[in-house]
Amino acid sequence: MNAERVELTLTVNGEPRAVAVEPRKTLADTLREDCGLTGTHLGCEHGVCGACTVLVDDEPVRSCLMFAVQCSGVEIRTVEGLADGDRLHPIQQAFWEHHGLQCGFCTPGFLMLATSVLEARPDIGDEELREVLASNLCRCTGYQNIITSVHAARDQMRP
Amino acid sequence: MKPAAFDYRAPRTLEEALGLLREHQDEAKVLAGGQSLVPAMNFRLARPAVLVDIARVPGLDRIDLDDPGSVTVGARVRHLDLEHNTIPGPLGVLLARTGRWVGHYPIRVRGTFGGSLAHADPAAEWCALACALDAEIHCRSANGARVVEACDFFEQMAFTTCLAPDELLMGVRLPSLGDSWGVGMAEFARRWGDFAIVLAIAAVERDGDSVARARIALGGVAGGPVRAAHAEAALSGRAATPESVAAAAAAAAEEVDPTGDIHGSADYRRDLVRTMVTRALNQALA
Numbered sequence: 001m002n003a004e005r006v007e008l009t010l011t012v013n014g015e016p017r018a019v020a021v022e023p024r025k026t027l028a029d030t031l032r033e034d035c036g037l038t039g040t041h042l043g044c045e046h047g048v049c050g051a052c053t054v055l056v057d058d059e060p061v062r063s064c065l066m067f068a069v070q071c072s073g074v075e076i077r078t079v080e081g082l083a084d085g086d087r088l089h090p091i092q093q094a095f096w097e098h099h100g101l102q103c104g105f106c107t108p109g110f111l112m113l114a115t116s117v118l119e120a121r122p123d124i125g126d127e128e129l130r131e132v133l134a135s136n137l138c139r140c141t142g143y144q145n146i147i148t149s150v151h152a153a154r155d156q157m158r159p
Numbered sequence: 160m161k162p163a164a165f166d167y168r169a170p171r172t173l174e175e176a177l178g179l180l181r182e183h184q185d186e187a188k189v190l191a192g193g194q195s196l197v198p199a200m201n202f203r204l205a206r207p208a209v210l211v212d213i214a215r216v217p218g219l220d221r222i223d224l225d226d227p228g229s230v231t232v233g234a235r236v237r238h239l240d241l242e243h244n245t246i247p248g249p250l251g252v253l254l255a256r257t258g259r260w261v262g263h264y265p266i267r268v269r270g271t272f273g274g275s276l277a278h279a280d281p282a283a284e285w286c287a288l289a290c291a292l293d294a295e296i297h298c299r300s301a302n303g304a305r306v307v308e309a310c311d312f313f314e315q316m317a318f319t320t321c322l323a324p325d326e327l328l329m330g331v332r333l334p335s336l337g338d339s340w341g342v343g344m345a346e347f348a349r350r351w352g353d354f355a356i357v358l359a360i361a362a363v364e365r366d367g368d369s370v371a372r373a374r375i376a377l378g379g380v381a382g383g384p385v386r387a388a389h390a391e392a393a394l395s396g397r398a399a400t401p402e403s404v405a406a407a408a409a410a411a412a413e414e415v416d417p418t419g420d421i422h423g424s425a426d427y428r429r430d431l432v433r434t435m436v437t438r439a440l441n442q443a444l445a
Contacts, residue, residue, distance in 0.1 A: 006167070023167035023210070026197075045160035046198040053265060060265040065197040069167045070190075070212060113265065134351045135263035 008072045012037065013081030021068045028052040028063035031078060039079040039108050043137070050136030053109040054078050060116045060135075079108035082115065090156040091115050091149075100149030102140035109136050114150045122158045126151070162200035169212040173299075176216050177327060181301040183209045185324040190214075191235050194262065194270035195278040219273070219329065222246065226335075231297075233330045234273025242267060250292075250335050253342035253362065257284045260344070263352040273328045281317045282355040282379040284346070290384040291360040291376035295332040300325045306332075313383035339371070340364050343442030345435040349422070355379045356423050359387075359411075359435035363443040369398045370444075373407070375436060380417040380428055387411040390436060399444050408436040 005020040012035055019034040028045075031037045031054070043049035045064045052063040055077035082089035088096065091114050101107040110133070117124060117132050124132075133147060170176040180187055188207035190196060191214070199205040213219060213235060222245065223231040230246055242258030244251045261267055261275070261284050275285040276296065289296070289309035296307045300323060309331075312320050322328060336342065346358035357379040364372040373394040375387040390411035397403040417428035 022164060024162045024164050026161075026201075029161075046201050047194060047266065050263070050265065059268045061269055062194075062265050064201065065193050065269070067167070067193075067197075067210075069169075070193075070214065117264070131351060132264045135265055 006069055008069060010035070010068065010071055010076060011074070012076045013078060014075075019068065023067060023069045025068050026064050027054070027061075027066045027068050027071055027076070030068035031063065031076075034068075037078050037080050041105055041108055043105070043109075048137070049106070049109075050113065051106050051109040053112045053136065055112055055116050058116060058119065060113045077112070077115075079111055082111060089115070091118070091153040094149040094153035094156060095146075098149040098152055099145045100142070101146075102138075102142050106136060106138045106140075110138070110146055110150075114153065118150070118154055118157050122154065124154070129154070160201050162197070163203055163206045165207055166209045167212065168209060169215055171215045171217075173216050173218070173327075174301075176211055176213055177299065177301040177325070179209065179211050180325040180327060183211075187211050187324070189277070189327060191274040192237065192269040192271040193274075194266050195274065195280070213327070223330075228335060229332050230335050231330050231332045232272050234271060234277075234328045236272045238262070238267035238270050238272065238275075239264075241272060246335075248335060248338065249340040249342045249362070250333060253288065253336075253344060253360070256342070256344045257288050257360065260284050260346050260355070260358070266352075272331065276312070276331065277320060277322055277328045279313055279318050279320045279383060280354065281382055281384070282358065283384075284344075284355070284358060284360075284378065286313060287358060287360045287376040287378035287384040288344075289331060289333075290386055291362060291374045292333050292336075293374070294334075297329040297332065298322060298326045299329045300327070304329075310384075310386060315382040315385075317382045319382070336362060336364075339366070341443040341445070343439035343444075345438035345442070347431050347435060357417075357428055357431035357435050359432070359439040361436070361439035361443045363394070363399075363440065365399065365444075369396065370394050370403070371396075373440075375407070375411065375439070377411065377415060377432060377436075380415045380432060385415065387414060387432075387436065389414040394440070404437060404440045404444070407440060408433045411436040 043051035186208040219235040244255035294309040343361040390407040394407040412433040419425040
C-alpha cells in the first residue's frame with residue numbers, strides 16, 4: 001500500500017494551490033491542513049452532518065467523502081471565497097442579520113449549500129428549499145433562523 | 160475516521176480499468192461517486208489496497224435512449240441526473256420520483272446509479288426499482304461480458320451481489336414502460352433523506368378498467384430487494400379497485416418475513432409494507 005505523496009494542483013476559490021498529499025487524504029483535510037483554509041469544518045467525517053460541504057464545479061459536495069486526488073481539473077469553492085474583502089456575500093449578510101448562526105460550527109456548510117442552490121435555482125420554492133437545507137445538521141438546532149436567513153438571501157440574490 | 164492507505168488509480172480507458180481489477184482482484188475497489196464506499200473506508204470497514212476511480216472511463220455516464228424498447232442507464236449516471244427527468248414516459252416518471260428519495264441533495268450530486276446497485280444496501284431505492292422492473296445488469300471483466308437479471312444479481316444477504324471482484328458494473332437496461340403503464344413509489348423513513356425503513360416500487364399495466372400485469376418490489380424487509388409475487392398475483396387480471404389494491408397490499412404484508420431492529424420491529428415493518436404497497440399502487444393506478 002502506498003503512503004507516498006502525490007503532487008497535484010487544486011483550484012480553490014479561483015487560485016491554484018500546489019499540494020503533495022497521500023491518496024487517502026480527503027479534500028476536507030487537504031483544504032484545512034495543506035491549504036490553510038480552516039473555514040471548512042469537519043463534523044462527522046462520514047457524510048452525514050454536512051459541515052464540510054464545499055462546492056465542486058458549483059455543486060455542493062461533502063468534502064469528507066472526496067479524496068484530494070480526485071480533484072484535479074475541478075473548481076473548488078469554500079466559505080473563504082464568499083466575501084469580497086470586507087463586504088459579506090448576501091448569504092453571509094443574511095445569516096448575520098437574521099441570527100442564522102449560534103455556535104457557528106455548521107455555518108460554513110450551510111452557507112455553501114445555500115449558495116449553490118440559490119445560484120442554480122434563484123426561484124426555488126420554500127418547500128424544496130427546506131428539503132435541501134435538511135441535508136445538513138445544526139446541533140444548536142437553530143434551523144428556523146437558518147431557513148429565515150436563506151429566504152432573505154434568496155430575495156436579495158434574485159436577479 | 161481516516162481511511163487506511165491505498166494506491167489510487169484513475170484509468171482513462173475501460174481496458175485499463177478492467178486490467179487493474181483483474182490484476183488486483185478483491186484487493187481492489189471501484190470508486191465512482193464514493194458516497195457509500197468512502198464512509199465505509201473512513202470507518203475502516205473497507206480497506207481496499209487499490210482504489211480504481213472510474214471517473215475518467217468514457218461512456219459510463221450515458222443514458223442510452225436509442226433502443227425503443229429499453230433505456231440503458233450507465234453505471235456512473237448520478238442520482239441527480241435521474242431525478243431531473245430526461246427519460247420519456249412512465250419509466251422517466253418512476254426514476255424521477257424515486258431519485259428524490261435517495262439520500263440528501265449533496266449525496267445525489269455525487270452518488271451514482273451503478274454504485275448504489277453494486278453496494279446493494281437492503282433499503283436502497285434503486286435496487287428495489289431494478290428488481291421490480293426485471294432490469295438487466297450488464298457486467299464486464301477482462302474475460303468478457305455477461306448480463307444478469309436484477310433479481311439474481313442481489314444475494315439475500317445485505318451488501319452482497321453476484322458481481323465478481325474483477326467485474327465492473329457497466330450499466331443497467333430497463334424496459335421503457337409504454338403508455339399503458341402506471342408507476343408508483345412510496346417510502347417511509349424517520350427523517351427526510353434517511354435510509355428507508357420500508358419502501359415499495361410499483362409498475363402496473365392497465366387494460367381498460369383492469370390490471371393486466373403488476374410488478375411490485377420492496378426494500379428494507381430482507382437482506383436484499385424482494386419481489387412481492389403474491390401481491391402481484393393478487394392484482395393481475397383483476398379490476399383496478401380499492402378492494403383489489405387492499406388485497407394485494409395484504410398479500411405483500413403476508414409474504415414478507417422482515418426482522419426487527421433498532422429502527423422498527425418485524426411487526427411494524429410488516430404493517431409498513433401494507434401501507435407502502437397501498438400508496439405505491441394507488442399512485443400507479445391514479
